[in-house]
Amino acid sequence: MNNNFSLSHRKEEPENGVLYIVGTPIGNLNDISQRALNILKNVSLVACEDTRQTKKIMNKFNITNKLISFNKHNSLIKIPKIVKDLKEGKSIAIVSDAGMPGICDPGEDIARSAKLEGIDMICVPGACAAITALVTSGLPSSSFVFEGFLPKKKIDREKILLEISKNEKTTIIYESPKRLRKLLNELLEFCGGDREIMVARELTKKFEEHVGNNLNNVIDFFRDKDIIGEITVVIKGIKKRDLNPDKSIIKKDLNDLINAGLSLSAASKYLAKKNGLKKSEIYNMI
Ligand code: SAM
Numbered sequence: 001m002n003n004n005f006s007l008s009h010r011k012e013e014p015e016n017g018v019l020y021i022v023g024t025p026i027g028n029l030n031d032i033s034q035r036a037l038n039i040l041k042n043v044s045l046v047a048c049e050d051t052r053q054t055k056k057i058m059n060k061f062n063i064t065n066k067l068i069s070f071n072k073h074n075s076l077i078k079i080p081k082i083v084k085d086l087k088e089g090k091s092i093a094i095v096s097d098a099g100m101p102g103i104c105d106p107g108e109d110i111a112r113s114a115k116l117e118g119i120d121m122i123c124v125p126g127a128c129a130a131i132t133a134l135v136t137s138g139l140p141s142s143s144f145v146f147e148g149f150l151p152k153k154k155i156d157r158e159k160i161l162l163e164i165s166k167n168e169k170t171t172i173i174y175e176s177p178k179r180l181r182k183l184l185n186e187l188l189e190f191c192g193g194d195r196e197i198m199v200a201r202e203l204t205k206k207f208e209e210h211v212g213n214n215l216n217n218v219i220d221f222f223r224d225k226d227i228i229g230e231i232t233v234v235i236k237g238i239k240k241r242d243l244n245p246d247k248s249i250i251k252k253d254l255n256d257l258i259n260a261g262l263s264l265s266a267a268s269k270y271l272a273k274k275n276g277l278k279k280s281e282i283y284n285m286i
Pocket of ligand 1: 096
């Protein structure tokens with residue numbers, strides 16, 4: 001493998017035996033770079049998540065080249081052949097349906113295999129929904145956590161929601177429109193309605209929308225709407241001092257919840273989640 005990372009001498013034309021990881025638009029096809037178009041046109045073949053999606057770009061820019069499908073269903077079967085082709089000197093571009101290959105799509109698998117096999121990789125960077133949402137959120141963006149799609153399994157999901165509730169950094173999450181309401185309600189439970197948040201919908205597309213400010217507002221906004229399109233959620237981190245919850249406030253909240261009819265156990269569970277504490281720590285306060 002060529003471990004010399006000074007690649008400024010690289011030519012604009014694709015080189016033999018190199019895997020090109022090519023960023024494509026997340027909606028607006030004009031967001032593709034000249035360099036990406038040049039690579040897509042001149043590599044030996046283009047491996048794409050869905051050939052129909054990639055054809056839209058190829059057709060718009062009058063590019064014809066060989067396309068093969070490479071997606072989460074066939075990646076394990078396809079990787080050995082792609083690696084073999086690269087070793088035999090072909091140049092191959094990998095693209096996903098949208099954005100940067102490797103960010104929540106099987107681009108990650110081919111990059112790992114290429115590295116293990118000593119194959120040179122070059123990234124032609126392009127749009128990424130996470131970064132596009134982050135920079136338009138107005139939330140702190142120099143240091144952030146990207147969670148991708150949250151796990152479906154309750155225990156794993158709650159672990160991450162708890163981390164988000166305590167995290168000082170901005171968090172970015174991908175979500176499907178079908179599950180957005182569920183995610184917002186979970187965030188409400190773990191982070192409280194005042195937490196600042198921005199839901200970016202259909203970034204770079206005709207009906208692009210940025211919905212903020214805090215969780216209560218956002219839940220209200222989507223309450224009676226049909227939610228469609230692609231969604232990225234950006235959540236502000238907490239202030240450092242919030243990590244040391246005020247015991248007198250927690251005690252008062254506990255009393256209020258019990259007076260409102262919750263059992264001690266349910267009220268403690270709720271407050272433990274809200275404050276990022278263990279249930280036993282809440283018991284110990286009383
Ligand atoms: N590789 C892509 C990237 O670089 O952003 C992400 C692929 S992931 C399979 C698709 C998810 O990205 C969508 O479900 C959505 O959460 C987010 N996404 C993609 N395009 C978007 C857009 N135009 N607006 C908002 N979110 C988007």
